Amino acid sequence: MPELPEVQTVVNYLQPLLRDKTIDSLINPNGYKNVFENGQLSSYLFILKGKTITSLTRRGKYILLNLDIGYLLFHLRMTGRLMLETPDIEDMKYVSCQINFTDSSTLFFHDIRKFGRIYICNNLNWLERKLGIEPLSKEFTSNWLYNKLHCHKRLIKYFLLDQQFIAGLGNIYVDEALWLSGIHPKAYSNKINKNRSDKLYNSIKHILNKAISFQGTTIINFKYGQNNIGNFSDELQIFGKPNAPCPRCNSPIIKHYLAQRGTHFCNKCQKY
DNA sequence: ACGAATGTTGCGGG
DNA sequence: ACCCGCAACATTCG
Numbered sequence: 001m002p003e004l005p006e007v008q009t010v011v012n013y014l015q016p017l018l019r020d021k022t023i024d025s026l027i028n029p030n031g032y033k034n035v036f037e038n039g040q041l042s043s044y045l046f047i048l049k050g051k052t053i054t055s056l057t058r059r060g061k062y063i064l065l066n067l068d069i070g071y072l073l074f075h076l077r078m079t080g081r082l083m084l085e086t087p088d089i090e091d092m093k094y095v096s097c098q099i100n101f102t103d104s105s106t107l108f109f110h111d112i113r114k115f116g117r118i119y120i121c122n123n124l125n126w127l128e129r130k131l132g133i134e135p136l137s138k139e140f141t142s143n144w145l146y147n148k149l150h151c152h153k154r155l156i157k158y159f160l161l162d163q164q165f166i167a168g169l170g171n172i173y174v175d176e177a178l179w180l181s182g183i184h185p186k187a188y189s190n191k192i193n194k195n196r197s198d199k200l201y202n203s204i205k206h207i208l209n210k211a212i213s214f215q216g217t218t219i220i221n222f223k224y225g226q227n228n229i230g231n232f233s234d235e236l237q238i239f240g241k242p243n244a245p246c247p248r249c250n251s252p253i254i255k256h257y258l259a260q261r262g263t264h265f266c267n268k269c270q271k272y
Numbered sequence: 273a274c275g276a277a278t279g280t281t282g283c284g285g286g
Numbered sequence: 287a288c289c290c291g292c293a294a295c296a297t298t299c300g
Contacts, residue, residue: 001278001280002279002280006279061281075280075281077280077294078279079278079279079295079296079297111295112295112296112297113278113294114294114295114296115294117281152287153288154287154288155289163280170279171278172279173279217279219278219279220278220279220298221278221279222279260290260291261279261280262278
């Protein structure tokens with residue numbers, strides 16, 4: 001579930017708590033196979049033991065634990081949670097990794113659907129190759145967006161979901177940003193004129209910033225810390241509201257499937 | 273009760 | 287190049 005605002009919320013929460021902690025050991029209490037993307041638990045343990053966390057940052061939807069040497073990365077995928085609080089007993093079966101620190105605190109990677117992944121690496125070159133621009137960075141400009149849209153002929157929803165172009169948008173914020181800018185999700189990227197591209201640019205930044213200030217969106221699973229939820233759910237205009245009246249024109253919100261994802265839009269005020 | 277859907281990503285195929 | 291379908295998995299909803 002977590003998209004950029006949710007991942008940023010987790011990073012903001014954990015950053016002061018994790019800084020300066022030194023890794024003592026790693027445990028995979030339930031023996032999940034696919035959690036570790038770069039080898040076995042034993043090699044992770046060998047590399048990470050004794051390493052200290054200098055800071056936490058975010059890149060796209062990845063959480064970066066910057067170590068004194070190298071990096072430990074988490075991707076939450078659909079249901080991942082990263083928490084220093086101990087999960088309830090009945091939730092321990094969902095813990096896909098446990099990191100014990102030398103101060104005897106423990107970081108839990110809790111993940112119901114087990115899609116979440118953990119990476120170790122010496123540098124971030126592979127990640128930079130994989131991911132596009134940060135939508136909240138100063139490199140992301142209205143001209144950058146307009147030019148990129150016109151380099152490709154993609155349905156705009158596909159374009160915005162593609163992490164190789166813009167890193168961090170997901171299903172919720174794409175639907176919301178397209179609604180806000182009055183662009184139909186099936187509009188072709190190269191047919192969007194400068195005016196509408198600028199509107200999309202402003203909508204993306206506005207939605208992401210606002211969602212971060214509300215600690216993200218909780219539909220079902222997103223939580224950070226012990227049990228805190230994201231409050232942007234109440235600010236959603238169309239996502240998850242099929243048949244509800246469009247807040248702008250009262251026409252009923254349509255839900256179709258695009259990219260195998262539920263896609264919400266107003267057929268009247270979102271144009272091709 | 274059972275099939276479909278859930279906020280993600282990666283792959284193969286047309 | 288680009289879109290589709292499916293897979294990974296557990297739970298909830300209609």
